[in-house]
Amino acid sequence: MGLxxxxxxxxxxxxxxxxxxxxxxxxxxxRPQPELGGWPFAWWYLTAWxxxxxxxxxxxxxLIDRRGGS
Amino acid sequence: MFRPVDYALFFVVVGLTVVVAFLGSRWRAAxxxxxxxxxxxxxxxxxxxxxxxxxxxxxxxxxxxxxxxAAFSTGGFILYAVAYGSISYxxxxxxxxxxxxxxxxxxxITAGDYVRDRFDSEVLSLLISLTGIIAxxxxxxxxxxxxxxxxxxxxxxxxxxFIIAYLLVAAFVAxxxxxxxxxxxxxxxxxxxxxxxxVVVYLGVKFSGFGPIFAEVGPSHYLISGNLMVGYMxxxxxxxxxxxxFPNLLTGLLxxxxxxxxxxxxxxxxxYQVWLVFLAIMGLVALAKGLVPSKxxxxxxxxxxxxxxxxxxxxxxxxxxxxGSMVPAALQSLGAANLVTRNIYLQFINRxxxxxxxxxxxxxxxxxxxxxxxxFALTPAASGLIFxxxxxxxxxxxxxxxxxxxxxxxxxxxxxxxxxxxAAGTAVTTYGxxxxxxxxxxxxxxxxxxxxxxxxxxxLAVMLAIHGVVRTSGVRVTSRLRTEELE
Numbered sequence: 001m002g003l004x005x006x007x008x009x010x011x012x013x014x015x016x017x018x019x020x021x022x023x024x025x026x027x028x029x030x031r032p033q034p035e036l037g038g039w040p041f042a043w044w045y046l047t048a049w050x051x052x053x054x055x056x057x058x059x060x061x062x063l064i065d066r067r068g069g070s
Numbered sequence: 071m072f073r074p075v076d077y078a079l080f081f082v083v084v085g086l087t088v089v090v091a092f093l094g095s096r097w098r099a100a101x102x103x104x105x106x107x108x109x110x111x112x113x114x115x116x117x118x119x120x121x122x123x124x125x126x127x128x129x130x131x132x133x134x135x136x137x138x139x140a141a142f143s144t145g146g147f148i149l150y151a152v153a154y155g156s157i158s159y160x161x162x163x164x165x166x167x168x169x170x171x172x173x174x175x176x177x178x179i180t181a182g183d184y185v186r187d188r189f190d191s192e193v194l195s196l197l198i199s200l201t202g203i204i205a206x207x208x209x210x211x212x213x214x215x216x217x218x219x220x221x222x223x224x225x226x227x228x229x230x231x232f233i234i235a236y237l238l239v240a241a242f243v244a245x246x247x248x249x250x251x252x253x254x255x256x257x258x259x260x261x262x263x264x265x266x267x268x269v270v271v272y273l274g275v276k277f278s279g280f281g282p283i284f285a286e287v288g289p290s291h292y293l294i295s296g297n298l299m300v301g302y303m304x305x306x307x308x309x310x311x312x313x314x315x316f317p318n319l320l321t322g323l324l325x326x327x328x329x330x331x332x333x334x335x336x337x338x339x340x341x342y343q344v345w346l347v348f349l350a351i352m353g354l355v356a357l358a359k360g361l362v363p364s365k366x367x368x369x370x371x372x373x374x375x376x377x378x379x380x381x382x383x384x385x386x387x388x389x390x391x392x393x394g395s396m397v398p399a400a401l402q403s404l405g406a407a408n409l410v411t412r413n414i415y416l417q418f419i420n421r422x423x424x425x426x427x428x429x430x431x432x433x434x435x436x437x438x439x440x441x442x443x444x445x446f447a448l449t450p451a452a453s454g455l456i457f458x459x460x461x462x463x464x465x466x467x468x469x470x471x472x473x474x475x476x477x478x479x480x481x482x483x484x485x486x487x488x489x490x491x492x493a494a495g496t497a498v499t500t501y502g503x504x505x506x507x508x509x510x511x512x513x514x515x516x517x518x519x520x521x522x523x524x525x526x527x528x529x530l531a532v533m534l535a536i537h538g539v540v541r542t543s544g545v546r547v548t549s550r551l552r553t554e555e556l557e
Binding site for chain 2: 010011013014015018019022023024026027030031032035037038039040042043046047049050051053054056057058060061065067
């Protein structure tokens with residue numbers, strides 16, 4: 001990937017995806033069902049994103065910026 | 071009721087934190103007469119310290135008191151705090167590393183330093199810096215008000231306790247600079263992690279994973295109420311792009327040893343978001359079990375502690391809440407003091423100020439800012455739902471987004487467009503907050519949109535219009551930064 005492609009992938013994974021799934025999807029995730037362990041969908045969905053987004057950020061860090069580790 | 075041993079534990083924890091903060095001045099022996107050493111810890115903190123420091127900076131009395139309180143009173147709407155945190159970190163990964171790079175190269179301590187050079191304008195720098203300073207006051211006031219009920223519950227006289235606690239804060243910041251709250255944040259976060267994990271595990275077992283709690287409060291409370299959906303989304307989105315604009319957070323970010331420290335922390339800091347989820351659930355527990363006397367929402371989390379834990383653990387948790395308000399207040403007053411020193415004193419009062427003179431000004435400013443915030447905390451506006459105090463700060467700071475963030479990417483952006491946009495955005499935001507008498511930050515006369523979001527929209531529209539005029543009229547635009555210095 002060239003510089004442009006890399007920048008685009010970063011904007012996608014660090015801005016477009018989180019804004020779409022965490023904020024703009026609110027009318028879709030604002031519902032009780034399906035429940036998980038008694039937690040309503042809205043609550044466990046956003047809790048899941050507390051972990052999903054850092055994983056995506058880590059992917060950017062390792063694979064696109066090629067930092068950390070060896 | 072608290073026993074003497076509980077009070078002893080409380081004072082040991084708070085006292086230890088304050089002592090550690092004073093000892094910060096000796097940590098990694100540095101020359102504290104240099105403003106970069108006092109103000110941003112000499113840019114030498116590694117990923118571990120920055121994790122604790124930023125944790126103390128972001129997760130404050132607001133998280134511990136206002137989030138359970140808002141979950142108790144307004145229910146699912148509080149999920150906006152979980153949502154905006156999750157979009158803030160990846161955004162920082164992009165914009166904070168860039169501002170860090172530019173600042174390190176040119177030796178900037180504050181956003182005002184950057185704006186001055188970027189736009190070759192001390193006036194624009196002053197406007198942006200004043201916004202930062204003024205926005206810190208309700209934020210510090212929120213820390214003060216946040217511990218009111220804890221102090222009352224422990225039977226302390228409120229006003230003298232406020233004054234003693236925050237004079238100590240001002241004193242350790244003045245003495246140690248950023249090293250004080252940085253070292254104290256290790257104590258603060260260690261205790262709060264221990265308290266929150268204990269509470270969540272114990273109550274999680276007691277309430278079978280909190281499922282029954284959700285069932286008891288019902289969907290009408292735990293979901294975001296449909297008519298507030300625009301407010302929810304605009305508040306989350308606008309808040310999620312504003313962290314870099316906070317003087318206290320920028321102070322923390324600039325103290326990093328390298329860009330890589332910031333990158334790694336945008337992966338690991340979000341772990342703190344787990345606090346918000348469970349603290350919000352504590353608000354639901356308080357509601358489901360009817361624990362809160364006379365519906366005072368700020369009592370939600372303290373009431374849960376009171377109801378289910380013995381007095382010793384409650385005293386420990388209360389100490390955690392108190393230091394969870396003092397350490398962030400230290401960082402906020404330091405962030406604002408850096409602006410006063412660098413962008414008011416150095417730019418307008420004494421251009422030739424030596425480094426020790428700047429540090430002296432910083433130290434005096436900390437006391438003035440803490441005193442002003444205490445005064446603010448005692449006004450009627452602060453006694454209502456303190457949850458909204460922070461959204462005011464966010465709303466005003468958001469209007470500095472073009473000057474600080476957009477300007478790093480748009481090289482031909484000029485000072486006139488940014489200044490007029492800022493003025494329009496700030497006016498609209500303030501007018502919006504005025505129409506709801508500063509009791510909320512959502513505007514019922516426009517789909518409950520967030521005042522700061524509306525202000526930013528107007529700000530950007532005006533900025534683009536003026537920029538068009540500037541371009542066509544051929545006004546000369548200057549910058550002290552070359553294009554390659556913005557890379």
